[in-house]
Amino acid sequence: MKKMSVLMSSVLLSSSLAMTTLPAYANLPFSVDGKQLPSLAPMLENVTPAVVLISVKGTQEVQSVPDAFRFFFGNPRQNAPRERPFQGLGSGVIIDAEKGYIVTNHHVVKEADEIQITLKDGRQISAKKIGADENSDIALLQVEADGLTQVKIADSDKLRVGDFTVAIGSPFGLGQTVTSGIVSALGRSGLNVENIEDFIQTDAAINSGNSGGALINLRGELIGINTAIIGPNGGNVGIGFAIPSNMVQSLVKQIIEFGEVRRGVLGVSGRSVTGEFAKAMELEEAQGAFIEEVTKDSAAEEAGIVAGDVITQVNGKKIKSFAELRGKIGAIGAGSEVELTVLKSNGKKKVYKVVLKKADSANIEPSSIHRALEGATLENNSQGFGVNVTDVEAGTPAALIGLRKGDIIRGVNRKRVANIGELRELLQDESSVSLLNIARGNSNLFIRIK
Known part of the structure; x- marks a missing residue:
């Protein structure tokens, strides 16, 4: 019986090149019987530095007693959820080297308290989550580092069944691994009816640990983000799924600009x-x-x-x-x-x-904007200017600096703020002191944060 497995994934790349031809750069400088042998090595040498290993740590609530047996346990302490530490591995793709943006799957970094990126050159860097969208299983991370390599993004709408694909990721934590195949189908859905699905199906080998990795074409361009497989016990049987690059670009653009996916x-x-x-x-x-x-x-x-x-x-x-x-x-x-x-x-x-x-739903990570905003619920002002504080959790950093439910953040250091994206840009440097310009009822005030 086949089983659906969500993975810690890799990125798949596919090409609209005819199956009978390979790009010129795929030729090695040696030959057999006077004929050059084709190889993907030159292309991969340029692309693989853009695919990273993601390590996460965190805690998650687990039920002490399964629901089916709760009737037999009258002590509330035995029924109360408990926190249990967890660790996980996945993959990610650098899409903007200058700003340090990395795309991965939401399920890779879900509930993670610590996120660490390992580059192909061995460097290990802490990352912060900018935002995520559970329904499409996309998350955006950011790191601060020099010498990053980004991948070029292809138009996934131009893909055809039969185009070559290459998957890059870190299955089972073994380290960076490359597999190849073709586009098996397009527009796949129905893996989870509650989610937003329009998958690329590929037979390039994808296994646990590949989630969030890259699917690329023979030009070394990103065509998808690997997210799931169908297979017994989570193993690869040649049926893998990737989120198309066009969908990824649209969702990431919204997260960067608004701090959420404005579906x-x-x-x-x-x-x-x-x-x-x-x-x-x-x-x-x-x-x-x-x-x-x-x-x-x-x-x-x-x-x-x-x-x-x-x-x-x-x-x-x-x-x-x-x-x-x-x-x-x-x-x-x-x-x-x-x-x-x-x-x-x-x-x-x-x-x-x-x-x-x-859509009504939103998924903003205020702590990714600035640590002092942790505990606040934010949304863009419906009037088109400013950021609304719709809730503040007691005892959190946001409450301690003086934010209140109903406040409207109008500016930072006398610079006007139109939306969450601009607020994030102005608060990027957490080492310096900033002043939030707040509209509270009929009053204006400034709140100091650092």
Whole structure:
């Protein structure tokens, strides 16, 4: 029986090159019978320094007594959750050498108190988590170091089944390992129906420890972030999944700018168009997303989409299923305009321009902005200027410096702050003293932090 396993992963790279050709740089300076032998070594020498090993430490709550047996234990102390230390390993990819940004999986660094990066040259550096998105399993880390190497990012929408892939990561903590394969399928979903999924499937060997690593193409460009496998007991059987690079870029851009993923919402529910369904509805193609319901006051309703429509393309790219529609829309930020091609009930196609609305959920890490903000809950001001403090936990650093629920952070050191992204930029240097300009009711005040 096959089992779904989430990994500590690697990055996979794929290419749109024809399978019968290899790039010129893949040739080694020696030959057999007068013919040069192809090799990926020259390309990998440039790319592998951008893939790192991630070591994490932390504590997590565990139940002392399993739920099924709690009835037999009347003592509350026996039922109370306990904290247990844990350690883990994964992989990550440097996407911005100058700013030290590293992408990995959310599940690699989830609940981690300490995050350490090991570079290919052996250097070990502490990292901080800038933000994460559990639904798409993406996290963004940052380190301070010189001499970093970043990977070039490819357009994953141009991938084709059969393109070559190379996976780079640290399976089982063995150290950096490279495997190769092809793109087995595109637009895979259904691994976890609650998550945002639009996976690249590959047969390049991926194992535990590869999560967060790179999937690249033969040009040495990042096409995905490895995240999961299907296999017995967590072992590789040639079915691995990677988050497409275009989705990664969209999510990371939002985390950097806003401190959270401002997920766009279309406001529809529906089902995938199957062969039988297409026949019953007299549709020409057995693919697309059939819309069963449109939420009131949603982006879809405001654009003119109605129940019974079939969405066939997003921004000019065909979609095969409702899950693929959900994955693509979920990776696009709120406020973005999306072009949807819709097959109407009369058989005619129509193109809609839809401005996505913001999802309710947010996942901001205030301590990643500044240690003094730990314990505060922050969100961008709906008026388009400033950062709202929506809650402050008692006894935390945020409470101790004087922040209160309802405060609005308007500036830092007399410089105006438009959003969480700008707040992070202005508070990057935690060694110096900063003054937060706070609007509290009808009053303005300054709070000193260091």
